[in-house]
Amino acid sequence: MTLRLDAELEREEAYAPRSRRFWRALDYLWGYMPSYRDSRAGRQRARQVKVGLAVLGVLAMIFGGSVGPIVLGALAAALAIAAPVRELKKRSVHNGLRARAADRTRPVREPGSVVFDGRRLELHTEQTMLRRVLVDRPGRELVFRVHGETICAGLRPRSGKKRDAIWVCASGLHADDVPVAYAGRLADLSEQEVDVPANVSANDWRRLIETLGEVIQ
Structure with a gap:
């Protein structure tokens, strides 16, 4: 007989930040920032670039004759104040801008189900099966943890990896709902152990544990 329990799954969802285009554009422009190696020759070259930008900017503003060249000259003169930068700093800013443009994660909740057919425990979303753990395989382990006001039961395969384990949690439980053989091992649930509780x-949690107890010795 198959036991199927309605569940609410907690997952981390990746999403693109709204400001991604801005940070990518800024990163692209930053790529044109002159840089130099932190060495004697590099510092000498940096001074030459700084002076060159300043002179070019002043000449453009004086002899530009129209708005366009004057604005470009002002930008070149302003750039001479900050440029060039050390290569290490340039890479650091690049990394920071790319980190701001990278995907981020947020917690989401979605309906799902926990299915046990006597041989395997499965975790499903509405569309697909996320994972399964065979209860009769050597090395699998049933453990219990506490997470705030909830008690969680975890069935872990031999790999011990959280992406392979199935954790089922419920609130409104008490310590005596945990099988006696496991009652003394109620440690706090760690984020290193679970990714999709x-x-x-x-009542469904108690039914599942009772059914698992008939199979797992």
Whole structure:
């Protein structure tokens, strides 16, 4: 007989920040910033570039004759104040801008289900099966943890990796709902152990643990 429990899954969803185009454009422009190696020759070259930009900017503003060249000259003169920069600083700013443009994650909740057919425990979304753990495989482990006001049962395969484990949690439980054989091991649930907890009702959690207990010795 197959046991199917309605669950609410907690997951991390990747998304693109709204400001991504801005940070990418800024990173692109920063790529044109003159830079120099932090060495004697590099510092000498940096001074030459700084003087060259300043002179070019002043000449353009004086002899430009129209708005365009004058504006460009002002920009070149202003750039001479900050440029060139050390290569290490340029790479550091590049990394910072790219980090701001990178995908971010946010917690989301979605409906799902926990399915146990007597041989395997499966975790499903509405569209697909996320993972399964075979209960009769050597090395699998049933553990219990506390997470705030919830108690969680985790079925972990031999790999021990959180992306392979299935964790089922419920609130409204008590310590005596945990099987006696595991009652003394209620440590706090760590983020290193779980990535997609499945939240079910207290009664469904008890049904699942009772059914698992008939199979797992």
